[in-house]
Amino acid sequence: MIRGYPESMRKSIDKVNKTRDKRIDQIMKDLTLEEREKVLKEFHPDYNPAYKRTISWGQNKGDYVPNEVADILESYPIYDPDEIDLSQIDYDVGILIIGAGGAGTAAALWSVYSGVPNDKILLTTKLRLGDCNTVMAQGGIQAADRPEDSPLIHYLDAMGGGHFKNKPELVKALVSDGPKIIKWHKELGLMYDQNEDGSFVENAGGGTSRNRMHCAKDYTGMEIFRNLKDEVINNEIPLLEFSPAVELLKDENGRVAGALLYNLETKEYSVVRAKTTILTTGGFGRLHIAGFATTNHYGATGDGIVMAYRAGAKLRDLDSTQFHPTGAAFPEQIVGLLITEKVRSLGAQVLGKNGEQICYPLEPRDVEAASIIRVTKSTDNYVETPTGMRGVWLDSPLIEEIRGKGTIDKNLAAMKRMFARFDIDMTEDPILVHPTLHYQNGGVELDENGYTSVPGLLGAGEISGGVHGKNRLMGNSLLEVNVFGRRAGITAAKEYKRGKKPGKLTLSHVKKTIEQLDALNIKKKRFSPIILPEYRSEAVRDRLIQLFESSL
């Protein structure tokens, strides 16, 4: 190893370092619309029929989705509904919020701000508070607050980014609430980057026509989340950790009326009855769609879409999945982790093994990802790591050639630290990248107040579909989480005051699900929600036995 790289990769790095001066002013042409379509069709996983099939039952029967999504929807519950005693209620609350990421914590806070007593709320989450995609967001959050910008321009950018398939009312809500969210965050004391003159630092992002990406160095999501978390504690909102929901409960009127929780440590279930339930369980990166590594946190297993689907909620836009063009491809230990788009925004080029550019670095995400996959799949212009992973170079040292020494320290501290842990200095040497699974574009259909198609069930955040159409722009999801988390909290507070008590709890919708699944005659029985992905070695899994529970 020489400064973090094996000799086999060093040869290629030398070429990259030698060609840098020549490339500094060289601008690659971006693709025409026809060229874009061609590369997408040939190389983007979304367009590859081998990775997809149609859903075979329920309200979205016939929708064309990734195999992994169809798999979890065509799965049996992980518990036996006949063994659950719903007559014993463990928590009887006004508002149940499932999933304490950005959307869940925002919903909890706005329920309180809207007058719901904190002890009438229950916030439950799968692992430790803070295990979520929100803390991982680096790049920024969009909000149209500059004089030369407007919510209308933000609207156009978001619609175009989503290939005009977004739900217009949701986009209107997203962009109109943007400045209000930033204002709220400032009241909470968020440290958004500011220029000398007091204006916010606002960067460009892929697909935005104005600079409106607010950021807090490259820890934007962490800065948002740790403030929301601090407020959840200050407001004494009741919280359960290590207690994922495994099913939604309904009442006899068909209204969602709570959930079944599972304590990951004691392995007991508990029953929550709630007037209103808000689903904020986030995305599905850990399903490893099309076999890709992912940027997502450990608990991102798409549980919410399964539970909502069984309860009868409509889904949408799950045919499109966001692959981020630049995930780490080396070293082995961090394969798949996010290399933020900001690296390219600041000037890094994308290069083949001999140090020549292979594509315009800031194409829309899907096009950029497909262009890189084209190189690694159909040419020999890629670099291979000792473990057989293929990638292309992202020329990070170029950033400081263009913008001066110290730029990376100041703007990309998290990135620099991640590579430094493996002896790689990204200010001196390029980094190897390959597309990685990043974001669930679609999900549970909502309206602008957070209602799903099922009474009693609200939603917000990455679990939802419609806000981003077929493709999300960077910075619009951190905004979505806050805008719709807030709206769901306000809506739930209204429902709370209206005061309809839920009726008798039932799992009859799950029994119906089982009947429908039985009729499909699926050969290999699968079970969901997944809750935790499986990463134990096969040798161990082959030998697993259950000791204590089976002897009871």
Next chain:
Amino acid sequence: MAKAISMREKKEKLDTVTIYIMGQGYKVPSSLTIMKAMEYAGFKLKRGVGCRAGFCGACATVYRKLGDYKIYANLACQTKVEDGMYLTQLPFVPANKAEYNLDEIKPSASTMLRFYPEIARCLSCNACSRVCPQDIQVMDYVQYSLQGQIEKAAELAFDCIQCGLCAIRCPAEIPQYHVATLARRLHGKYHMIAPDTLEQRVKEIEEGKYEKGFEELMSLSEEELKKRYVARDFIDQKKA
């Protein structure tokens, strides 16, 4: 401690190292992180795992190496295994977080002392800075907090991911990372004042200034909307 080696482990073809997880030895591929090595060994993680990317602070891990007296600490998801490492994860860090209403307090030394009086007990031993996986000068931000230099404390503590390692090592029993949160929030709220343009925009939106525009945009056909989209002008894309 000699590790017992099973037949299965003898057959392993990958380049392996031996690590001791809570005292028990396992042979694992040498290319793995501590986190992945634990999974390879058969642990289904619930505690000590989160983002898997160095952002959430859930995976604080403490270890020694055979023949080396030093205590090391790092993030399991961002640290490669080494032969002879013996380690344990912190499943949880007990550390009290003070409760406050940010609207009612001011950025000052007395605020910091009111909610975290224990900062006055800091011995300047620097154990916290040495253990921090983010290389933060933890002791310095505690000292700045004590002196009421809120801005300096907030900025020094910015990269904190709340792993809790500092608090576990502190002989003065200070929950540094909670102190940091208070300092950052005070600084963000009272010193980093939002520009007027933000308030103006919020007002415009509340007064309905854009309603007509939305009405018009939302009434367009997809074709017409596409035309508008393509015709957008771009401003300042090279600046921040």
